[in-house]
Amino acid sequence: MRTLLAALVLCVQDDAKIAEWIRDLGDDAIEVRERAMVDLVRIGRRAEGALRQAMNGGGEVRGRAAQVLAEIARGEGARIFEPAPGRITLRKTDVPLREALEEMQKQAGCKLSHSFAPDDEKVTVVFENTPLFEAVDALCRSARNTSYSIDCRRDDVTVTISEGKFADAPRVFRDQYFVRLDGLSLTTLYDLQGGEASKTRLDFRWGWEKGTRPQQALLRIEELVDDLGNSYLADLLDPGARPVGFAYVMTQQPIEWPKVPPPGASKFAKIRGSLDLSFPVSLLVFPFDKPEESSGALRKEEGASVKLASCARDRSRLRAKIEVRPADLAGRLEMKAVDKEGRDYPGRYTRGDQGDGESMLMSVEFTLPATSEVASLRFTSPSGARERRIPFEFKDVKFR
Amino acid sequence: MAASSDPELAWWAGAALADLEAREKAGEAWTEPLRVTLEARERGAAEVLRDLLALSRPSPPAIDLIEEDRPLTVTFRDAPYFQALDEVCSQAGVTLTPGPGGRLQVMRADPLRGPRQYRAGFAVSPVQLLRRTDVTFKEDPESQLNLQLLLRADPRMRILDSDGDCVLLRAEDDTGRSLLKPGAKPAVRIRAGEGTANVQLILGVQDPRARRIELLRGTISLTLARKTGEIVFGDLAKGAPQERESSGVKAALKKIERTNDEIRAEVELSAKERVPWPDTENLTLEDAEGRPFQRWGSSMSASSTGASYRLTFRDRDGLGEARKVRISVVTETYPRRVYFELKGIVLR
Numbered sequence: 001m002r003t004l005l006a007a008l009v010l011c012v013q014d015d016a017k018i019a020e021w022i023r024d025l026g027d028d029a030i031e032v033r034e035r036a037m038v039d040l041v042r043i044g045r046r047a048e049g050a051l052r053q054a055m056n057g058g059g060e061v062r063g064r065a066a067q068v069l070a071e072i073a074r075g076e077g078a079r080i081f082e083p084a085p086g087r088i089t090l091r092k093t094d095v096p097l098r099e100a101l102e103e104m105q106k107q108a109g110c111k112l113s114h115s116f117a118p119d120d121e122k123v124t125v126v127f128e129n130t131p132l133f134e135a136v137d138a139l140c141r142s143a144r145n146t147s148y149s150i151d152c153r154r155d156d157v158t159v160t161i162s163e164g165k166f167a168d169a170p171r172v173f174r175d176q177y178f179v180r181l182d183g184l185s186l187t188t189l190y191d192l193q194g195g196e197a198s199k200t201r202l203d204f205r206w207g208w209e210k211g212t213r214p215q216q217a218l219l220r221i222e223e224l225v226d227d228l229g230n231s232y233l234a235d236l237l238d239p240g241a242r243p244v245g246f247a248y249v250m251t252q253q254p255i256e257w258p259k260v261p262p263p264g265a266s267k268f269a270k271i272r273g274s275l276d277l278s279f280p281v282s283l284l285v286f287p288f289d290k291p292e293e294s295s296g297a298l299r300k301e302e303g304a305s306v307k308l309a310s311c312a313r314d315r316s317r318l319r320a321k322i323e324v325r326p327a328d329l330a331g332r333l334e335m336k337a338v339d340k341e342g343r344d345y346p347g348r349y350t351r352g353d354q355g356d357g358e359s360m361l362m363s364v365e366f367t368l369p370a371t372s373e374v375a376s377l378r379f380t381s382p383s384g385a386r387e388r389r390i391p392f393e394f395k396d397v398k399f400r
Numbered sequence: 401m402a403a404s405s406d407p408e409l410a411w412w413a414g415a416a417l418a419d420l421e422a423r424e425k426a427g428e429a430w431t432e433p434l435r436v437t438l439e440a441r442e443r444g445a446a447e448v449l450r451d452l453l454a455l456s457r458p459s460p461p462a463i464d465l466i467e468e469d470r471p472l473t474v475t476f477r478d479a480p481y482f483q484a485l486d487e488v489c490s491q492a493g494v495t496l497t498p499g500p501g502g503r504l505q506v507m508r509a510d511p512l513r514g515p516r517q518y519r520a521g522f523a524v525s526p527v528q529l530l531r532r533t534d535v536t537f538k539e540d541p542e543s544q545l546n547l548q549l550l551l552r553a554d555p556r557m558r559i560l561d562s563d564g565d566c567v568l569l570r571a572e573d574d575t576g577r578s579l580l581k582p583g584a585k586p587a588v589r590i591r592a593g594e595g596t597a598n599v600q601l602i603l604g605v606q607d608p609r610a611r612r613i614e615l616l617r618g619t620i621s622l623t624l625a626r627k628t629g630e631i632v633f634g635d636l637a638k639g640a641p642q643e644r645e646s647s648g649v650k651a652a653l654k655k656i657e658r659t660n661d662e663i664r665a666e667v668e669l670s671a672k673e674r675v676p677w678p679d680t681e682n683l684t685l686e687d688a689e690g691r692p693f694q695r696w697g698s699s700m701s702a703s704s705t706g707a708s709y710r711l712t713f714r715d716r717d718g719l720g721e722a723r724k725v726r727i728s729v730v731t732e733t734y735p736r737r738v739y740f741e742l743k744g745i746v747l748r
Contacts (some may be wrong), residue, residue, distance in 0.1 A: 003644050167536060168538075184534075184535045185532060185533060186532070188530065188531040188532075189533045192526060192528065221560075398535070
């Protein structure tokens with residue numbers, strides 16, 4: 001009872017404060033206006049109702065309220081699409097590798113799979129709030145003949161520990177991300193018809209922790225020089241447009257150019273660049289309850305819309321036709337059928353046709369148990385973009 | 401001499417002995433290496449190629465000329481068959497590649513340079529050379545040369561799809577550095593239908609001053625057909641299943657049907673003892689005069705006790721009624737070791 005009372009008092013106090021900060025948005029002193037904006041952003045969603053009311057006003061207050069609302073949405077987006085990294089805190093001295101891995105598994109937010117962890121393999125680990133990937137890397141590096149791989153597919157992330165020589169590849173870990181130069185190759189084809197063709201290829205791989213999947217990832221190289229001072233930046237072949245879409249994001253990219261370093265060169269003195277990630281700010285949701293009875297229903301969100309043209313069930317298949325607007329929304333939509341027990345089943349495109357020029361007509365199909373009862377169809381799309389840059393600089397990468 | 405302490409003498413003596421052994425083991429299947437005596441003045445390349453191919457087998461493959469033909473003049477006196485073929489292709493600026501339906505396509509292309517060996521009915525030549533360095537960050541960077549060789553066999557010999565083998569004895573660049581790489585085993589891929597084998601060699605890298613691979617010497621082991629039997633299905637008009645047996649191999653023509661100019665056949669072979677199953681090239685469909693229909697598509701699945709074939713033929717030449725399905729079955733084999741030596745493969 002005392003707790004509830006305390007919460008109510010806090011709410012009343014917050015409401016009073018929010019009202020005061022909104023008034024301060026129109027204060028004559030710029031310092032007061034800026035301070036009020038910071039306080040409102042900090043309090044977040046609780047100020048949203050009052051801020052929307054303030055939008056009905058005018059002048060300075062209206063403009064600043066809009067800015068605060070956008071900032072709150074961005075902050076919410078960051079919390080949803082880029083949650084805090086998994087951290088490992090572990091102090092163990094001379095314990096079996098298996099035991100250390102099992103302890104890490106309890107703290108990790110993703111699956112740690114190990115096909116190799118003999119009991120006689122002992123490790124000593126001291127992790128204090130260490131990001132997960134960095135901890136896995138340090139663990140494998142310290143163990144004997146132990147390697148690891150990180151597989152980020154859609155929303156699942158699996159770290160696999162296996163037997164094999166540890167690859168001391170150039171790599172960076174930043175919070176919940178890693179960027180790594182997995183390998184490189186130099187090839188020269190001595191053409192028996194005369195002439196020769198050469199190619200250098202750098203294989204980059206990157207990844208993220210579970211729940212942190214961006215909507216786009218692009219690797220940029222800003223500096224690439226060998227130990228003789230030759231720069232290869234101008235030679236890089238255009239890697240082409242990276243696939244954009246929430247359903248699949250690239251986790252590897254070769255960087256290639258049509259020459260090999262001259263015979264005197266033995267290493268890349270510097271490979272500098274960044275992994276540029278883009279996250280949604282919010283998620284647009286287009287839900288259709290009882291879809292088989294909702295043909296013709298239209299859902300709108302932030303200038304985009306999805307119209308359910310038809311929906312029919314044939315035993316274990318549910319087929320629907322939807323019209324999405326604008327047309328490019330089609331490439332970003334994720335789709336699920338949700339049954340009455342709350343289980344969801346992913347859908348897939350089977351056909352797409354141009355609509356009236358600004359819309360796309362899509363045929364989609366869901367496969368689900370014949371006995372399940374569909375409660376709703378949910379189409380979602382990421383909206384907006386918030387950028388995150390993971391810089392890297394690898395020095396003295398030997399190739400000869 | 402093959403056991404001589406002089407490596408050169410031992411090598412050439414070994415090669416000569418291998419030829420003698422092959423002649424002995426081949427028995428009646430032995431054919432002298434095909435040689436060509438031919439004079440052509442200002443004749444079209446396709447025409448000369450057709451003449452050469454006609455020397456090699458009774459039913460030479462048809463040629464599809466892709467680009468404009470150009471006249472050439474060549475004179476061969478007792479030249480090895482493949483040397484004559486390569487010379488004509490080189491002068492005409494074309495290459496021959498297997499096309500659909502067993503036809504040969506004549507493609508306009510610069511002929512491959514590099515050394516060739518024409519010996520004892522075989523031609524051996526380099527077709528691709530690649531220098532590769534891989535860095536995995538597990539070991540120090542490792543470099544190697546990947547050299548692909550093509551072996552072509554006299555069309556009258558029948559190479560079998562069994563495992564081939566290659567032993568590389570010497571590989572040196574022009575600075576004297578040995579390019580033999582310990583533990584690197586050559587891979588041999590046989591294409592029985594084409595009468596060729598691809599040999600993939602992994603060599604150590606050359607000295608930075610080297611300009612060519614000075615010497616490459618080794619042997620390629622193959623299995624060739626010594627005795628063959630024929631199984632012939634006639635009376636195809638009814639389309640009824642038929643069965644035959646020859647040299648311990650049972651053959652069943654399960655189905656044959658014609659739709660317009662397309663004829664489909666299904667054949668199954670079985671044997672109590674393991675035999676080399678014929679390649680799809682060895683199953684032919686003929687008209688009343690023995691002229692072959694063009695093979696348009698084929699698939700084959702085989703186990704140790706049987707093989708089944710699905711074949712599609714086309715009547716592109718207006719042959720009319722199909723009369724016979726002919727299957728050439730190998731009943732005895734013999735091993736053949738081919739000695740090869742290539743000099744001066746350019747590295748830049």
